[in-house]
Amino acid sequence: EAGVVQSPRYKIIEKKQPVAFWCNPISGHNTLYWYLQNLGQGPELLIRYENEEAVDDSQLPKDRFSAERLKGVDSTLKIQPAELGDSAVYLCASSVGLAGAQETQYFGPGTRLLVL
Amino acid sequence: DQQVKQNSPSLSVQEGRISILNCDYTNSMFDYFLWYKKYPAEGPTFLISISSIKDKNEDGRFTVFLNKSAKHLSLHIVPSQPGDSAVYFCAASVLNTPLVFGKGTRLSVIA
Known part of the structure; x- marks a missing residue:
């Protein structure tokens, strides 16, 4: 069974770029x-999605970050514009059901972002 | 204010000996605790969990102990193997709120 897939694995951008x-x-x-x-x-x-609905986005900086999960399958996280402090690893995880944090979460390898 | 604390950034253990990783928490409402293991350039992998109604859960070489009165849990690995070398994260949750992770402890098992 394939695990959680994330792309790209690495990204280097200049500040203010999306x-x-x-x-x-x-x-x-x-x-x-x-x-x-x-x-x-x-x-x-x-942010956490249950199917296509964002049920917990309280920690998402909404002035520059946005996310979507169309059709309740894959998802995109966007930053616009990026700032130096956004340099980090962005991890995606998924779980089978809708029981929240007490479901086992399976993580992808992450995207390492470097903002110059 | 960190609700989940792993006060030892690193730990070195001889192969075959016991590894003990510790975790303290401040929120007495936490009712579910997990340990994740992370290798470099990979995402965290679930290792073992424990509900607050238990004080011990065992899975092969891995045992997690929970001391609710001390707000402390520990992960024991016996015997330790070189492949156990990784960063271990403690995490906790209450009801349907997000997992809160500690900063991790880097375990090195020396052959």
Whole structure:
């Protein structure tokens, strides 16, 4: 069974440029998560989708970040414009059901973003 | 204010010995705890979990202990193997709120 797929794996951009990350969750998984992981820190939730509905986006900086999960399958996270402090690893995860944080989450390899 | 704390950034253990990774939390409402393992350039992988109604959960070489009165949990790996070398994250949740992760502990198992 294929795991969570993320692309690109690495991205280098100049500040003020836009950037987008893509995630394809495990087939059949209803819940999709985007996390931000700064160096030396644990992952922090940005947004959680149950099917195509964003049910928790309280930590998403909505002035520059946006996300979508059309048709309840794959998802895109966008930053526009990027700032130096956005340099981090962006992780996508998915889980089977709709039981929230106590479902086992399966993580993708992440996208490492460097903003110059 | 960090609700989940892993105070040891790193730990080195001889192969075959026990590895003990510690985690403290401040939110007494947390009712579910997990450990994730992360290799370089990969995403975290679920390892083991424990509900607050238990004080121990075992899965092969991995055992998690929960001390609710001390707000402390620990992960024991016996015996430790070189392939266990990774960063281990402790995470906690309450009801349907997001997982809160610690900063991680880097375990090095020396052959």
